[in-house]
Amino acid sequence: MKISWNHLQSFFVDKLDKEYVLQRLTMAGLEVEGEESVAPSFSGIVIAEVVECEKHPDADKLSLCKVNANSGELLQIVCGAPNVKVGVKVPCAKVGAVLPGDFKIAERKMRGIVSYGMLCSGDEIGCPDDVDGLLLLPADAPIGMDIREYLDLDDVIVEFKITPNRGDCLSYKGLVREIAALTGARIKPVPEYKSYLSKLSTELTLNVSASDGCQHYVGLAINSVKNDIVTPTWLMRILERSGIRSISPLVDITNYVMLTIGQPMHAFDASQLFGGIVVRMAQNGEQLILLDETKATLADDTLVITNGLNQPVAIAGVMGGLDSGVTTATTNIVLESAYFTPDIVQGKTRKYGVNSDSAFRFERGVDSQLQHDAINLAAQLVLEICGGEIGEYIHFLAVESALPAIKLQFSEINRLVGEDIARDLVCDILTKLGCQLTVDGDNLEVIPPSYRFDLRIKQDIVEEIIRVYGYDRIAAKLPNLTYTFDYLDxxxxxxxxxxxxxxxxxxxxxxxxxxxxxxxxxxxxxxxxxxxxxxxxxxxxxxxxxxxxxxxxxxxxxxxxxxxxxxxxxxxxxxxxxxxxxxxxxxxxxxxxxxxxxxxxxxxxxxxxxxxxxxxxxxxxxxxxxxxxxxxxxxxxxxxxxxxxxxxxxxxxxxxxxxxxxxxxxxxxxxxxxxxxxxxxxxxxxTQFELRALSKYQKVSRDLAFVFNKDVQVGVFMNDINDLQLPNLDNVAVFDVFTGGNLRDSEKSVALNFVFQGDHTLSDDEVNAALEQVKTLAKNKFNAELR
Structure with a gap:
């Protein structure tokens, strides 16, 4: 996840020490993968307005401009950009300015006319854009202001490696909470996102038939919006520095809400909903063309949003459909803010061959109590940027279930940590992490906040305490172990x-x-x-x-x-x-x-x-x-x-x-x-182990050969011999199997070796008596003859 450091800083009262904060976050499990300056080093470039522009008398591709850089007099600058014209505001490098690469600007004759500076493109100041020519600035850009300050170019993009269990940190709000808990930095008051009163009736209906996958759904209709305008510079800047491409004002607003508070959102073109929204499981074989023009053939394990005609318009939590997406011609919209469970979203991006920031967050878990705040923040921004009239809310909430309380003891915490941490400090850490606490002597009951769905057992709570307390503060100690040497079981x-x-x-x-x-x-x-x-x-x-x-x-x-x-x-x-x-x-x-x-x-x-x-x-x-x-x-x-x-x-x-x-x-x-x-x-x-002393008496070996029918399994015969439990029999083994000769085609000869050994010298009578039992068994049960 990428973030703008300056935008992150704007959430705090105090100025943060970047190196210290990033080190603490890394040690607490939110690893910093890299930092990148937004722009290279340069100086002396200000905002200027072109007030005169005419062709260079001696060059077809050059223009002779007079610009106002708020320096007391108009500057004469020769420019070769194709998009220079009267009235545009652009970056102007005055004489003495230093561009990236230590390129110094000085007075310079260009085809016989002196140029007192240089008008800059985005590439020339390390801010590449898609425009061929000068970097064009908004009409309200203040003349004479340093371009680094105006474009916030002294910013750093920080990239974090967020582990799958910390989906709550995939937003500025989540990172702000972590930094405050780890460093004690004071957070600016959080604005209250109030619901709006409906000014018109939109007659929009909602039906959620798959509440296992969609446990909370909030929609809001807004009519008469303008999506054919330019997204404000501040909003585009935050999105781009957070790794998200600007698309249109409405889409940018939904992405901004997701980045800010962690709730993925979607904006539908209301004209394609035909008065209704249905949340249901897809039917095998249903088709949907997604926003990236991927044609998805849906399976019945996929949660979809459908319109009033029961036509799929989005894969829930993954991506919307192309036909129902907002365009520059869209005037009436429906905002969607929902809680889709991780199980219902997991694997769908891979199944349908798409990627989305929404699915990335839903797979890891989204706060189930964010939906109203998110839709109200989005509505506020839509009204400010795109205008419009608020319609009606639609709302569905399954049975609300709080995270279960986790019970443990302070003494147990210290035992697991290996260090005595004061009770007040333990409570302070958990409170900063958003937990609700009940203390009764040595007993502690913790209810995690709704966004910390990874906290389930007491070991999770202890881990959180150590994370914030600091692994480096725990002294190394040799374990007090009692070593025992034993045999393997x-x-x-x-x-x-x-x-x-x-x-x-x-x-x-x-x-x-x-x-x-x-x-x-x-x-x-x-x-x-x-x-x-x-x-x-x-x-x-x-x-x-x-x-x-x-x-x-x-x-x-x-x-x-x-x-x-x-x-x-x-x-x-x-x-x-x-x-x-x-x-x-x-x-x-x-x-x-x-x-x-x-x-x-x-x-x-x-x-x-x-x-x-x-x-x-x-x-x-x-x-x-x-x-x-x-x-x-x-x-x-x-x-x-x-x-x-x-x-x-x-x-x-x-x-x-x-x-x-x-x-x-x-x-x-x-x-x-x-x-x-x-x-x-x-x-x-x-397994049965039988231990016995080695006999000092001589073994007696005898061989017997029997003629069996070929269908007889010798293994069965061997088992039956063992079942006889013949006295002093040490081992019996097959050493020869013979067919042919004077035997019938249906017969086989099997020769067995018997080894006897006892606690005394065995007599022939003892051995013969045992072998007689074998012969009897062979004849009576298997109809075998002794050869």
Whole structure:
């Protein structure tokens, strides 16, 4: 936000120390981004009137002028500007004047005639304008007055970086409040903006059907205005130095009100309203040509203003329509001053490809109690500048709700600040910030002003106190902490172990955005949860991720595009299956792609496959040796023949496998990667640690081979073996699967290794008894035969 320092100074009784004020504002969070002088250094230039003007006798493009600069006699000046003529008032550099660039004016012969000075253009005094020739001044400009004083050229434009939570400071009034609170500077009495009595009936109606988005609306009709005149110099100057282009008197007045007190406004041509204003949600597909000639196709999440014919005439809080905007021919107007909620305006400039100062303010929040003051100030300026007759007000106010009181204690304030601040000083600071206070002993109740919608909790109040008190006044102190050394809790230890395992296998950890594009949300859609959509998305990232695959695949794409032959990445982060915290589980996901080993002369590089990732999964789930893989009911993103669900204790905790090749083209990959997903929140709930001493007795190893039907899932058989809880069984593993030979086409041979170890030397009878139970299980439940 840009401001004129001299105009800001005009709100104060005392002269401000600019450097001190800007330093205090920066330290208080209103960062000064830069300063720029309005005009370069020059001197000796005054206002003069051309009283005689004739052609130079020896030059076609020069004029011989006599000018009155209030110096006692007329000055003879030769001028080459095309717009010089009798009666104009212009800047005149007399002999001895110094122009920008240290150019000194002296008597000079021009084609045989002496010129005693120079008439100046805007460029020549560092004030460029659109006029070809001299800078023409208003007819009432006082002759002989220093041009620096008249044009207020000893001014400085200051640019602030206003953070999104401080929309209340996007006006001169807001900055004045801050400066007064920070420095104690006295503010001049604020004029009272009184309502006007209607002098004519305009029969204008108002209907607000979307009160959630428009909680306060004030309109005022003014007839017989003149918009074909020139905006006063003082008003144009304030607008231009505040970064706003002058357009016409009526538009300039609404912009001035916005800059002055912070309320965005709009002026409608009353003839295009057809007697009514309606505030409603748009219908999908409605069309509106905006003031900047952008053609907007409206969506049903957009609040619009419509006329008496139910035709949209403005996007609420963003921009008005071209047809209903004021022109130089406009004579009857309706001023609009409304409170549109930030939620209803956010994202609309991006959606419709427009920018406006109004939307910038409404998105950050506007004081909901400014609307009457703003429209009355605008009406006052319209009458003074454009004339006219006041018509009727139209008004809508939803249920008025004050900001909730915030309760805290003085002792708590000092504890959080780390320094004892006197109670009187705390109250003085908060009062200067516009808060209402109730004090009861150590208890303090604070009601923030209507324009400080960012103050919601007690920490916000403490922050305000520190801002004004001064961060630099708080002494540095070492914290009084008791240091304890402890082990990681089980969850943290598990997460650290997962990362160590993956790093050991050559994976790289990534941290990706939690929000993704609509395209990836559709490809990697969760089988149940719908993606949470953002109201104000960043650069097209409109959905919260329902899994981590999109981030992994985008990292893969980036690396492949840069020539990577092998990619191994993983991420441990939350996904979003809903807005509630319990619907945001923590997931561990990994991806492998490309060749498993680098190019070498000894062997041909092998492409990664399912088993390269399966060995990683085995180690990650080492605490759950009986976990199962099931290839049924896979999410559609997975290849049905090369993927499986991961099941622990009858609960699906993730998936492993290759992404479906049908997405090759959409993802821009030659082949699809292998990935795994694990819900580590579910894993941590099922983790069971069993500590036991190492046995000093020898292990006993036995092998059994069974012939199963090919449809039998060996993992189910393994789980059933574990459920038998065989005494002294230390481990069971599949070491061979065989088909063909003398087996039927519908059969397969599975060989298992059993390892037994106990707290004594095991006898053959003990081991055989355990294996008999396995044989019985295989025959009775799976109809398997021992080979």
């Amino acid at each position: 089980p969850k943290q230890a598990a997460f650290a172990r997962y990362k160590d395992i993956l790093l050991g296998y050559g994976f790289n950890e990534i941290v990706s955005y939690a929000f993704i594009e609509e395209k990836y949300a559709e490809i990697f859609a969760h089988e149940v949860a719908k993606p949470v959509r953002l109201q104000n998305p960043l650069a097209g990232l409109s959905c919260m991720r329902t899994n981590l695959l999109a981030g992994l695949v985008k990292t893969l794409q980036s690396n492949v595009n840069r020539g990577s032959q092998q990619v191994k990445v993983f991420e441990l982060a939350r996904v979003f299956h809903g807005e509630a915290l319990e619907l945001q589980p923590l997931y561990l996901s990994g991806l492998i792609y490309g060749k498993i080993s680098p190019l070498n002369w000894l062997e041909k590089p092998r492409v990664v496959d399912f088993y390269d990732l399966r060995v990683v999964l085995d180690e990650l789930l080492a605490e759950f040796p009986d976990f199962m893989l099931d290839s049924s009911e896979l999410p559609p993103i997975y290849h049905p023949g090369r993927s499986a669900r991961v099941i622990v204790n009858d609960v699906v905790i993730g998936c492993i496998g290759q992404l479906h090749p049908k997405y090759n083209q959409q993802l821009g990959l030659d082949s699809m990667p292998y990935v795994f997903e694990l819900n580590v929140d579910l894993l941590s709930m099922k």
